[in-house]
Amino acid sequence: MSSGCVSRMAGLLLGFGAFAFATDASAETTLKMFVTSQGQPGIWRKVLDQYEARNPGVKVAIELGGATSDLQAQYLNTVLTAKDSSLDVLMLDVIRPAQFAAAGWTSPIASANMSSYLRAYAEANTVDGKVVALPAFADSMFLYYRKDLLDKYGLKPPATWDELATAAKKIADGEQNPGLQGLSFQGKAIEGAVCTFLVPYWSQGKAVVKDGKLDFDREAATKSLALWKSFADSGVAKKNIAEVATDDTRKEFQAGNVVFAVNWAYAWAMTQGADSAVVGKVGVARLPAVTGGEQATCLGGWEWGVSAFSKNQEEAKKLVEFLSSPEVSKFMAINGSLLPSYPNLYKDADVTKAVPWFADAQPIVETAKPRPVTPRYNEVSEAIRTTVNAVLAGVTTPADGAAQIEARLKRILR
Amino acid sequence: MESMVKNAAGRVDTRRAILSRWLDPDETTLAVLLLAPAAILLGVMIVYPVGRLIYTSFLDLSLTSGLPARFAGLANYQQMLDDPVFWQATWNTILITLITVPGALLVGLGLALLANLPFQMRWPVRLSLLIPWALPLAFAGLIFAWFFHSEYGVVNDVLGRIGLPGVIWFNSPRLAFAAICLAIIWKASSFMAMIILAGLQTIPRSLYEAADVDGAGRVRQFFEITLPLLKPTIVVALIFRTITSLQTFDIPYMMTGGGPGTSTATLAMYIHQNTVSFLDLGYGSALAVVMFGLSMCVTALYLRMIRGSERAS
Numbered sequence: 062m063s064s065g066c067v068s069r070m071a072g073l074l075l076g077f078g079a080f081a082f083a084t085d086a087s088a089e090t091t092l093k094m095f096v097t098s099q100g101q102p103g104i105w106r107k108v109l110d111q112y113e114a115r116n117p118g119v120k121v122a123i124e125l126g127g128a129t130s131d132l133q134a135q136y137l138n139t140v141l142t143a144k145d146s147s148l149d150v151l152m153l154d155v156i157r158p159a160q161f162a163a164a165g166w167t168s169p170i171a172s173a174n175m176s177s178y179l180r181a182y183a184e185a186n187t188v189d190g191k192v193v194a195l196p197a198f199a200d201s202m203f204l205y206y207r208k209d210l211l212d213k214y215g216l217k218p219p220a221t222w223d224e225l226a227t228a229a230k231k232i233a234d235g236e237q238n239p240g241l242q243g244l245s246f247q248g249k250a251i252e253g254a255v256c257t258f259l260v261p262y263w264s265q266g267k268a269v270v271k272d273g274k275l276d277f278d279r280e281a282a283t284k285s286l287a288l289w290k291s292f293a294d295s296g297v298a299k300k301n302i303a304e305v306a307t308d309d310t311r312k313e314f315q316a317g318n319v320v321f322a323v324n325w326a327y328a329w330a331m332t333q334g335a336d337s338a339v340v341g342k343v344g345v346a347r348l349p350a351v352t353g354g355e356q357a358t359c360l361g362g363w364e365w366g367v368s369a370f371s372k373n374q375e376e377a378k379k380l381v382e383f384l385s386s387p388e389v390s391k392f393m394a395i396n397g398s399l400l401p402s403y404p405n406l407y408k409d410a411d412v413t414k415a416v417p418w419f420a421d422a423q424p425i426v427e428t429a430k431p432r433p434v435t436p437r438y439n440e441v442s443e444a445i446r447t448t449v450n451a452v453l454a455g456v457t458t459p460a461d462g463a464a465q466i467e468a469r470l471k472r473i474l475r
Numbered sequence: 476m477e478s479m480v481k482n483a484a485g486r487v488d489t490r491r492a493i494l495s496r497w498l499d500p501d502e503t504t505l506a507v508l509l510l511a512p513a514a515i516l517l518g519v520m521i522v523y524p525v526g527r528l529i530y531t532s533f534l535d536l537s538l539t540s541g542l543p544a545r546f547a548g549l550a551n552y553q554q555m556l557d558d559p560v561f562w563q564a565t566w567n568t569i570l571i572t573l574i575t576v577p578g579a580l581l582v583g584l585g586l587a588l589l590a591n592l593p594f595q596m597r598w599p600v601r602l603s604l605l606i607p608w609a610l611p612l613a614f615a616g617l618i619f620a621w622f623f624h625s626e627y628g629v630v631n632d633v634l635g636r637i638g639l640p641g642v643i644w645f646n647s648p649r650l651a652f653a654a655i656c657l658a659i660i661w662k663a664s665s666f667m668a669m670i671i672l673a674g675l676q677t678i679p680r681s682l683y684e685a686a687d688v689d690g691a692g693r694v695r696q697f698f699e700i701t702l703p704l705l706k707p708t709i710v711v712a713l714i715f716r717t718i719t720s721l722q723t724f725d726i727p728y729m730m731t732g733g734g735p736g737t738s739t740a741t742l743a744m745y746i747h748q749n750t751v752s753f754l755d756l757g758y759g760s761a762l763a764v765v766m767f768g769l770s771m772c773v774t775a776l777y778l779r780m781i782r783g784s785e786r787a788s
């Protein structure tokens with residue numbers, strides 16, 4: 062090794078030493094924020110850039126994980142049972158704050174004022190009078206439809222599932238396109254399948270849990286499972302619907318292969334994006350009801366929690382309050398088509414200019430029903446979603462499936 | 476004063492004695508000293524965790540309940556008896572073992588015999604033998620999940636090209652199970668082949684030459700020379716394979732996630748679900764104890780087989 066090389070390396074080492082010293086001296090805090098990879102991390106990054114610009118000395122790094130809600134929860138379960146301090150801020154599905162608070166995994170946020178949020182989110186994030194997380198965005202399941210095709214056949218968005226089946230058949234007969242599916246929904250054994258089951262169940266006026274006790278209606282459950290199975294059997298939905306996850310529905314609708322789709326609000330921005338085949342051809346409506354029932358939908362949305370094991374509690378809480386502010390809520394509505402968690406933003410001119418249907422979405426979100434709240438939610442979810450999957454695959458009959466769900470829920474919620 | 480001197484001298488003496496005992500230990504001490512690291516390592520890495528697992532299996536310990544652990548006796552085991560998913564997962568695990576272990580053995584034996592043929596370019600064959608084994612299990616599972624996907628998968632594409640109707644593999648418990656077994660055999664046979672290939676190379680060529688002189692055909696040579704001399708190798712490979720197949724997790728987890736419904740779940744997946752997803756450590760531990768018991772039974776069986784064959788020879 063030549064002496065020149067040695068001195069150059071020494072210089073480099075010195076340089077690194079000085080650099081390390083400099084960052085140490087300014088006492089910079091780096092917060093780590095856990096976001097699901099389906100949660101539009103690129104747009105959240107822009108929000109964080111703004112935050113970093115306004116708060117010198119604070120850097121926020123995004124850690125991605127878990128393409129679906131259940132995979133994300135599984136990852137967090139591992140990290141948090143180990144009391145790992147590497148994550149500071151957690152993005153949580155609306156079903157989790159109660160669960161995480163019971164396990165002691167999130168820190169209460171004492172300074173928060175919940176009265177300005179939509180009521181459902183104020184409730185979902187308050188456990189025993191303590192605020193355990195703050196809303197990131199609201200959501201519920203909607204019926205996406207091809208406005209152009211419905212107009213072509215003189216149809217209106219269906220108010221009942223039977224009307225939807227009839228409309229889908231009419232369009233299929235007219236289009237003669239074997240690649241066009243009538244309806245896409247979630248039949249894979251993922252969290253979304255829990256909502257798949259609950260929507261027609263609730264539509265019959267039934268609840269799963271009443272006053273903290275199981276209040277299961279087996280007949281309504283059978284009817285719900287039979288409804289979805291009938292879509293697969295009659296060809297309205299495709300035969301392998303048991304393989305379809307939430308983002309598959311989004312992709313297929315975006316590619317122009319689906320007339321009706323059950324999906325969350327996030328899908329909108331992508332159906333109107335550059336690589337979409339259906340720009341300007343999409344309508345969004347309330348989910349249909351079972352005949353004779355009421356229109357019901359599933360409450361979604363995600364929340365920001367502060368990990369109880371974070372070593373930067375104060376900084377993390379400050380960041381969460383910013384992320385949950387009206388300013389960010391509006392930014393995410395416009396740029397990510399995420400429904401605002403503040404009621405007054407739904408009619409905001411800038412928001413409705415970007416996403417016109419948000420103007421009509423508030424009553425839908427406000428009447429959306431929450432999934433059962435229990436610390437053992439993961440087990441409830443598993444019992445429901447694997448049964449939905451088994452029924453759609455034809456392994457179990459709807460009646461047996463309903464009986465299985467009831468038996469398992471009885472054991473979990475005893 | 477005198478006694479103090481004596482005492483000091485005595486202390487020096489004992490110190491010297493201790494020193495010499497360390498420097499020149501008698502046989503018993505030496506044995507203890509040499510065995511201690513291994514014993515401590517085994518204790519910390521195996522005996523303690525297994526003991527703790529068995530202890531936890533008698534507790535009512537669920538992290539989601541927020542309640543402290545409570546002794547529950549045999550409640551977790553009682554719950555298992557009434558749990559249809561447990562029975563299904565256990566049966567699937569046993570079935571996977573019964574199908575894939577002999578399957579991988581046959582395919583692996585064939586591959587090893589092929590790779591052992593005296594041809595020039597041996598390295599491409601051996602490399603291709605190695606690749607499935609070197610691939611992470613989860614990877615293999617994902618690859619086969621795509622192979623068998625009803626719309627985008629290559630299997631249905633090939634079926635379509637030869638004029639057969641496509642099949643929704645993961646809609647049917649049987650087909651999904653068959654697809655999983657196929658993936659496991661593919662993955663495991665390369666491991667089998669590598670071990671058997673190593674065994675084949677220890678068989679002296681002179682035996683085959685002598686058999687040639689005696690006029691024994693290829694088939695006879697295989698059954699009279701190759702197979703008997705391979706037996707110890709095969710038993711070792713079978714032990715490894717059987718125990719890992721009782722722990723099958725990655726491939727079905729990636730391919731079907733246990734679906735449709737819970738029809739292709741394995742015991743390891745069910746343990747993972749109860750501990751990692753449901754945080755029910757008590758029940759999860761009880762399930763793990765059952766799996767531990769199953770593995771021990773199989774190992775005992777094989778050990779007895781080996782001892783039997785040693786005695787016979």
